[in-house]
Amino acid sequence: xxxxxxxxxxxxxxxxxxxxxxxxxxxxxxxxxxxxxxxxxxxxxxxxxxxxxxxxxxxxxxxxxxxxxxxxxxxxxxxxxxxxxxxxxxxxxxxxxxxxxxxxxxxxxxxxxxxxxxxxxxxxxxxxxxxxxxxxxxxxxxxxxxxxxxxxxxxxxxxxxxxxxxxxxxxxxxxxxxxxxxxxxxxxxxxxxxxxxxxxxxxxxxxxxxxxxxxxxxxxxxxxxxxxxxxxxxxxxxxxxxxxxxxxxxxxxxxxxxxxxxxxxxxxxxxxxxxxxxxxxxxxxxxxxxxxxxxxxxxxxxxxxxxxxxxxxxxxxxxxxxxxxxxxxxxxxxxxxxxxxxxxxxxxxxxxxxxxxxxxxxxxxxxxxxxxxxxxxxxxxxxxxxxxxxxx
Numbered sequence: 573x574x575x576x577x578x579x580x581x582x583x584x585x586x587x588x589x590x591x592x593x594x595x596x597x598x599x600x601x602x603x604x605x606x607x608x609x610x611x612x613x614x615x616x617x618x619x620x621x622x623x624x625x626x627x628x629x630x631x632x633x634x635x636x637x638x639x640x641x642x643x644x645x646x647x648x649x650x651x652x653x654x655x656x657x658x659x660x661x662x663x664x665x666x667x668x669x670x671x672x673x674x675x676x677x678x679x680x681x682x683x684x685x686x687x688x689x690x691x692x693x694x695x696x697x698x699x700x701x702x703x704x705x706x707x708x709x710x711x712x713x714x715x716x717x718x719x720x721x722x723x724x725x726x727x728x729x730x731x732x733x734x735x736x737x738x739x740x741x742x743x744x745x746x747x748x749x750x751x752x753x754x755x756x757x758x759x760x761x762x763x764x765x766x767x768x769x770x771x772x773x774x775x776x777x778x779x780x781x782x783x784x785x786x787x788x789x790x791x792x793x794x795x796x797x798x799x800x801x802x803x804x805x806x807x808x809x810x811x812x813x814x815x816x817x818x819x820x821x822x823x824x825x826x827x828x829x830x831x832x833x834x835x836x837x838x839x840x841x842x843x844x845x846x847x848x849x850x851x852x853x854x855x856x857x858x859x860x861x862x863x864x865x866x867x868x869x870x871x872x873x874x875x876x877x878x879x880x881x882x883x884x885x886x887x888x889x890x891x892x893x894x895x896x897x898x899x900x901x902x903x904x905x906x907x908x909x910x911x912x913x914x915x916x917x918x919x920x921x922x923x924x925x926x927x928x929x930x931x932x933x934x935x936x937x938x939x940x941x942x943x944x945x946x947x948x949x950x951x952x953x954x955x956x957x958x959x960x961x962x963x964x
């Protein structure tokens with residue numbers, strides 16, 4: 573097979589996910605329908621498949637709404653000007669700050685049990701090598717699509733959102749100190765210092781409410797293009813298995829709300845994944861090859877330099893030189909890297925902006941799909957795998 577045929581297969585998968593199923597919000601019936609489609613395709617290809625079900629929060633934004641609500645409760649308690657309420661206000665601000673830092677780093681917290689939960693699923697295919705297994709590789713594409721919040725519609729707005737979250741976090745720390753000082757010194761004028769941050773926390777609540785009221789994106793680029801890529805790779809490799817590499821195909825649920833599908837997958841398969849390499853396909857609809865060297869909202873994790881070099885060499889061999897970039901958000905490689913696995917995220921970038929196309933936007937539909945790019949990405953993925961397979 574060649575790039576034209578791979579592109580045709582991938583395009584058909586994208587079209588089904590985007591136009592037949594539609595927007596696939598995390599833990600929604602549409603996400604479950606996408607999982608059933610992928611499961612049926614793997615069965616048709618002769619790939620052994622299992623479905624892993626798990627609970628997950630249903631919003632990426634709700635935690636921040638709760639965090640800022642805690643901050644506002646603290647601001648209401650603090651002016652009571654007694655040591656006990658002041659100490660309680662400081663404690664609530666500190667708790668909100670701790671929760672904010674944990675959320676931004678995708679760290680688990682028991683406070684997540686306060687969030688509304690739904691039911692999601694991972695679809696997992698697995699292919700043995702034709703000879704002795706010396707490597708394990710997990711190819712990842714998430715099933716769900718994000719909402720379309722106002723602050724994600726342009727790069728400038730997203731940069732503004734990042735600054736607002738930064739100031740809000742600083743405000744949580746400063747308010748905790750201010751509330752204690754006022755309670756124990758009686759210097760009530762210090763409330764004037766805390767007031768702007770409290771107003772910013774109110775703005776934060778409004779932002780989260782707005783985001784959670786927006787419709788889900790059709791998700792053609794993010795991330796039907798990646799699901800289609802992994803399905804096409806599975807079809808090719810089921811017919812022509814690698815010699816020394818055991819392959820896992822992970823179609824994960826609930827990536828958009830905190831990578832809960834990846835968490836559940838690793839928790840359930842940790843012993844079987846010993847020594848595995850994770851390759852996460854994200855937004856491969858249009859553009860040129862891109863490789864994320866770092867990723868994360870607050871703490872940036874650095875991905876495996878040898879994998880980055882291997883993927884870059886593979887891109888130059890079958891497509892064109894890859895762009896290396898620091899990712900501004902999070903992806904599932906953050907979770908697999910944090911669990912101790914060699915990980916990498918690959919995508920397609922628009923050369924004029926250095927960004928994937930139509931991220932979390934309502935126009936992320938079939939119009940953003942470039943069929944030729946889909947074929948190039950499959951060829952790129954196969955070249956990466958062949959180089960891993962041939963390594964010692």
